[in-house]
Amino acid sequence: MFRLQATDLSAGYTETPIINHLDLCIPDKKVTAIIGSNGCGKSTLLKTLTRILPHSDGSILLDGEHIAKKNTKALAKDMAILPQSPETTGGLTVGELVSYGRFPHQRGFGRLTAKDKMIIDRAMEQTGTLDFKYRPVDALSGGQRQRVWIAMALAQETDMIFLDEPTTYLDLAHQLEVLELLQHLNETEERTIVMVLHDLNHAARFADHIVAMKNGGIVKSGTPDDVIEHEVLKTVFQIDAVIARDPRTHKPMCMTYHLLKGEITNEENITHIRPVAGRA
Structure with missing residues (x-):
């Protein structure tokens, strides 16, 4: 579908x-x-x-x-979109950033309702960021910040x-x-x-x-089987790739490759x- x-x-x-x-x-x-x-x-x-x-x-x-x-x-x-390397306004806490996800659902003066707050907390819980709720986003590691941005997208519902x-x-x-x-x-x-x-x-x-x-x-x-294959990767990236099967996921994987210099x-x-x- x-x-x-x-x-x-x-x-x-x-x-x-x-x-x-x-x-x-x-x-x-x-x-x-x-x-x-x-x-x-x-x-x-x-x-x-x-x-x-x-x-x-x-x-x-x-x-x-x-x-x-x-x-x-x-x-x-x-739909929600997270751009590459998103940046926040300095001083925002995790909870404040995630709350921005509720903007499309707000009316009037944009005050958070009890339902909004429940959804915000649930989004942070799902992404493992609830413990950071009152911490500045700038104080988090890269991985933690990315999970916070995903929490904001989840709060957008x-x-x-x-x-x-x-x-x-x-x-x-x-x-x-x-x-x-x-x-x-x-x-x-x-x-x-x-x-x-x-x-x-x-x-x-x-x-x-x-x-x-x-x-x-x-x-x-x-x-993945259709796309991660030798001829497609040769056309897209100009590489000669060796494709194998991941023993854990059984998905195709690129084992090794080299650049095809000067080849059309x-x-x-x-x-x-x-x-x-x-x-x-």
Whole structure:
């Protein structure tokens, strides 16, 4: 099932197109990872799907309605987005930051109701941040801060959460902590998770659906087995990868690779073939 679909989508900054006539379907209640080299349009796609960046052509439908026509608060009840390396105003406590997630649901003077406070505490409890409620966000470690931002998204009570490189600047343990939390939210609460990831093995391990991008288009989308394979990685990253099977998860994993210097890998075909929408 697809609640969110993009058709013939183009977007970019000023006069520079980044995404070119792209078709995409986001599987509902699944974890989707977007992968690709730097500058391929991953973050631009994420911002366009969540209306942070306007699209210049095509359409984005959420539950059959154009998101461009949706009220801002109404859209914020459907989707939350965490940008790459989000920053807070100095001096904010964890509880204060998480409370911002209730903004789309507030009326009048924006005072927190008893229900708001209950939802805020529950979001912090789910993310293991309740003990930090009165601590300044700036005093937390990178992994702790990222969990606080996810708590804010949970307090927003959306079915869909978009994250732009949520593991950036985190060590391996904290990367796994964040990704396992997102996987848990998907499995226990059926939240739709869409995230940009750089680590191919993380994408294969934690995602149900992967979208591989190059030059503003989609090279391949599908299951980890569909996307984490030799020819796709050769086209997307210009690498010669050895793909094996993870003995714990039975998902594909990139064992080793080397750069294919000076080799052309179907780059002309990417710009001329209309991408096929992903499947669940």
